[in-house]
Amino acid sequence: MQHLSHSFSGALRTFAYFMASGTQYTLEGIKYLDLYGNDPSAIEQVYAIFANVLQLDETGRVMNAHYAQKRATDYLRAYCDPSFQVEPPYEDWEVALHEPPPRLDPV
Template sequence: MGHLSVDVRASLRLFAFYLANGTIDVDLLDGFDYRPALFQFGSPLEQVFAIYGNVLQVDTNGEVLNDGDAQYRAAQWIRSCCDPAYVVEPPFQAWETELH
């Protein structure tokens, strides 16, 4: 069994860094300190990584094609947890939020 490409591992590492640092998608989450809501219990954080991983696309060479899109969709879910008035557009599809 092969390993994830360096590009995929770098994308995951940076996503985790931005998430923990409170700087994931600064435009969408400006003014929301989402970390207490995500880090208090495992399930919200698990959902964030599930969305990121489900949306992330990789080509046949293992190169990441849409890191920004994957981060944005995860950020939309985070925003919806912190701001009940926020409406996710387009709405999440079942495959995006599926836990594996």
């Protein structure tokens, strides 16, 4: 059985912390914390973009954490501020919501 790399785990943990604490540096001035309780699908999309854009090398080391954060949080910035334009526009693979795991772990 294979586990995610420590690098991936650290990148995800760090991103989740700054998003949940309201201190994500790419969202300065954007009031987004209420979305966690009132519009969770917007937050879901942010994490999907982060995971889709994140790249790992052959050893599992994250190669583009800051870029993945920027692409993900640009979605939320545009969601909260319709005058903000994401550049370049998202490609379908970046915003794809992939199938969730089964409700029960495989035996």
